Amino acid sequence: MTSEAKDTGKRRAAFRRGLSAEAIAAMFLRVKGYRILARRFRSGRGEIDLVARRGDTVAFVEVKARSTAEAAIEAVDARTRARIAAAANAWIARQPDDPAATYRFDVVLIVPGRLPVHLVNAFEGA
Amino acid sequence: MVSHVTTVAFQGIEAVPVDVQVQIGPGVVAFTIVGLPDKAVAESRERVRSALIASGLALPAKRITVNLAPADLPKEGSHYDLPIALCLMAAMGAVPADQLAGFSVLGELALDGTITPVAGVLPAAMGANGAGKGLICPAESGPEAAWASADMEIVAARSLIGLANHFKGTQVLSRPEPKIRSEGALLPDLADIKGQESAKRALEVAAAGGHNLLMIGPPGAGKSMLAARLPSLLPPLQPRELLEVAMINSIAGSLSDGRLSTARPFRAPHHSASMAALVGGGLRARPGEVSLAHNGVLFLDELPEFTPQVLDSLRQPLETGETVIARANHRVTYPSRFQLIAAMNPCRCGYAGEPGHTCRRGTRCAADYQARISGPLIDRIDLRVEVPAVTAGDLIAPALSEPSAAVAERVAAARDIQRERFADLGLAVSTNAQCAPSVIERIAEPDAGGRTLLGEAADAFHLSARGYHRVLKLARTLADLDGSERVGRIHLAEALSYRGAATALASAA
Numbered sequence: 001m002t003s004e005a006k007d008t009g010k011r012r013a014a015f016r017r018g019l020s021a022e023a024i025a026a027m028f029l030r031v032k033g034y035r036i037l038a039r040r041f042r043s044g045r046g047e048i049d050l051v052a053r054r055g056d057t058v059a060f061v062e063v064k065a066r067s068t069a070e071a072a073i074e075a076v077d078a079r080t081r082a083r084i085a086a087a088a089n090a091w092i093a094r095q096p097d098d099p100a101a102t103y104r105f106d107v108v109l110i111v112p113g114r115l116p117v118h119l120v121n122a123f124e125g126a
Numbered sequence: 127m128v129s130h131v132t133t134v135a136f137q138g139i140e141a142v143p144v145d146v147q148v149q150i151g152p153g154v155v156a157f158t159i160v161g162l163p164d165k166a167v168a169e170s171r172e173r174v175r176s177a178l179i180a181s182g183l184a185l186p187a188k189r190i191t192v193n194l195a196p197a198d199l200p201k202e203g204s205h206y207d208l209p210i211a212l213c214l215m216a217a218m219g220a221v222p223a224d225q226l227a228g229f230s231v232l233g234e235l236a237l238d239g240t241i242t243p244v245a246g247v248l249p250a251a252m253g254a255n256g257a258g259k260g261l262i263c264p265a266e267s268g269p270e271a272a273w274a275s276a277d278m279e280i281v282a283a284r285s286l287i288g289l290a291n292h293f294k295g296t297q298v299l300s301r302p303e304p305k306i307r308s309e310g311a312l313l314p315d316l317a318d319i320k321g322q323e324s325a326k327r328a329l330e331v332a333a334a335g336g337h338n339l340l341m342i343g344p345p346g347a348g349k350s351m352l353a354a355r356l357p358s359l360l361p362p363l364q365p366r367e368l369l370e371v372a373m374i375n376s377i378a379g380s381l382s383d384g385r386l387s388t389a390r391p392f393r394a395p396h397h398s399a400s401m402a403a404l405v406g407g408g409l410r411a412r413p414g415e416v417s418l419a420h421n422g423v424l425f426l427d428e429l430p431e432f433t434p435q436v437l438d439s440l441r442q443p444l445e446t447g448e449t450v451i452a453r454a455n456h457r458v459t460y461p462s463r464f465q466l467i468a469a470m471n472p473c474r475c476g477y478a479g480e481p482g483h484t485c486r487r488g489t490r491c492a493a494d495y496q497a498r499i500s501g502p503l504i505d506r507i508d509l510r511v512e513v514p515a516v517t518a519g520d521l522i523a524p525a526l527s528e529p530s531a532a533v534a535e536r537v538a539a540a541r542d543i544q545r546e547r548f549a550d551l552g553l554a555v556s557t558n559a560q561c562a563p564s565v566i567e568r569i570a571e572p573d574a575g576g577r578t579l580l581g582e583a584a585d586a587f588h589l590s591a592r593g594y595h596r597v598l599k600l601a602r603t604l605a606d607l608d609g610s611e612r613v614g615r616i617h618l619a620e621a622l623s624y625r626g627a628a629t630a631l632a633s634a635a
Contacts, residue, residue, distance in 0.1 A: 056152065057187070088154075100152050101152055101153075102154075102155065102187070102188055102189065103153065103155065104154075104187050120187060121155055121187035124155055124157070125154060125155075
């Protein structure tokens with residue numbers, strides 16, 4: 001977090017922007033044929049913005065809204081990945097066993113004035 | 127769905143078949159390699175991923191598990207890239223799996239999908255041929271693989287795409303041709319050396335029978351020059367020997383361009399050599415200088431300057447013609463039938479025994495210096511000659527020395543006699559020096575005069591049992607050089623004289 005973001009008003013604004021970005025991403029994934037299983041899933045060690053499913057594939061989706069695509073990609077750093085992977089393990093543990101499922105980690109980039117970009121299998125979490 | 131591709135792991139110069147299995151299945155998306163891979167094999171993940179992307183194939187977003195079976199055999203080296211990539215392609219359906227079944231595969235991948243050369247292609251090809259399979263290898267190693275057999279199928283591809291096209295049938299690759307390295311550089315000639323006639327004679331005898339030779343003389347006498355001229359006297363490698371030499375070079379990764387050479391190896395390691403460098407060993411139990419000198423010459427200049435332990439490690443290979451390297455996770459045997467040529471000064475200051483020279487430390491100087499070489503090692507050297515300093519008269523005199531070619535002819539004739547003799551006896555050896563003691567007693571039976579001489583000499587020189595047989599071997603070579611059927615008194619006398627210089631050395635020690 002930057003020092004300005006500590007200001008409560010700006011924090012709230014960022015949170016709202018994040019929520020609306022997630023709503024856009026969820027809509028976008030639905031159009032692509034995914035079913036949204038969970039939003040803002042939290043476990044003790046991390047959180048996932050969206051859990052989406054299409055067929056046997058379950059995607060853990062991190063949504064990033066920035067002013068440019070590059071900045072959005074850079075925002076998914078190693079620490080973020082580790083938090084997402086930890087949360088994914090927690091999520092999988094709470095579901096009934098599904099031996100046919102493939103679990104992968106996607107990123108959806110939200111950039112103003114552009115269509116969302118869906119990066120399939122953006123990183124390996126295991 | 128599991129796909130299989132066969133590759134190899136190397137244990138010495140043996141190629142052990144390894145089964146690469148790839149499963150693409152559900153689970154958390156990941157790409158893992160199991161089956162005791164070392165660092166280079168584990169890193170092949172990234173090379174395979176990049177090479178596939180460069181070839182227009184993306185890894186599926188699935189859980190990919192690669193297993194290298196048998197799982198308890200350590201996998202080392204970079205040649206697993208290509209089999210892993212091909213197995214993945216087969217699992218993805220990019221290459222028909224049934225077409226890969228008849229092949230053994232090895233090769234390294236570059237990030238752009240080209241296949242880069244690896245060590246050990248020749249042993250792998252021999253192994254594949256023995257198992258009735260073909261071989262898929264890098265294009266640059268193709269000529270090397272072609273030596274294994276004239277009728278096995280070899281696909282030497284330049285890139286993954288080329289390989290895929292070959293199996294699709296759109297662009298079929300032709301079989302590589304075996305290549306021989308042309309001997310471009312001229313070897314130094316024996317005619318360059320003035321004087322030193324007795325040393326030249328000893329060199330000829332050593333070349334003819336494959337005997338070990340020790341030259342003792344002051345600095346500047348021409349010992350190293352003489353040794354450097356030995357390769358010009360030696361006959362070219364026989365086809366079977368050529369293959370053995372090439373297998374070791376292939377494992378060591380020193381076959382350039384996949385071309386084989388008929389020249390006998392000549393290895394001259396520096397005296398700082400460690401035991402692992404000389405005998406073999408290290409991280410992957412790699413062949414040492416003794417194995418790289420197999421069927422050729424190992425030249426040790428400044429013999430006493432080598433570490434004594436290193437020198438004594440030569441005793442076993444000298445006797446058995448092979449080196450067994452035993453480590454915690456390796457037990458490897460390399461052939462190492464080499465001819466030892468050594469040169470040394472008589473003492474630390476270098477001039478002991480020269481007229482008009484007295485060492486500052488007296489006789490201790492020579493005694494201490496020569497004691498660095500153990501008796502058992504000296505006992506294994508058949509020919510020991512003194513190479514005195516060249517006189518000014520010899521240097522001024524016009525060169526009348528024989529050229530190497532003339533000597534090489536006599537050597538070749540003597541070697542032919544030996545080879546025929548051992549072939550008649552049904553033995554696998556090709557020189558007198560390699561012959562077993564029981565056989566040498568039969569083939570080098572001296573005449574009556576020779577027998578009395580030998581009896582007397584054995585007592586006077588305190589010949590060991592090995593020394594006795596080595597004198598017989600040397601006498602047999604001398605008789606072969608003469609073209610005489612039986613070993614005469616004169617041959618034994620000369621053989622004993624070469625051993626004599628040694629007795630002096632042993633007593634000095």
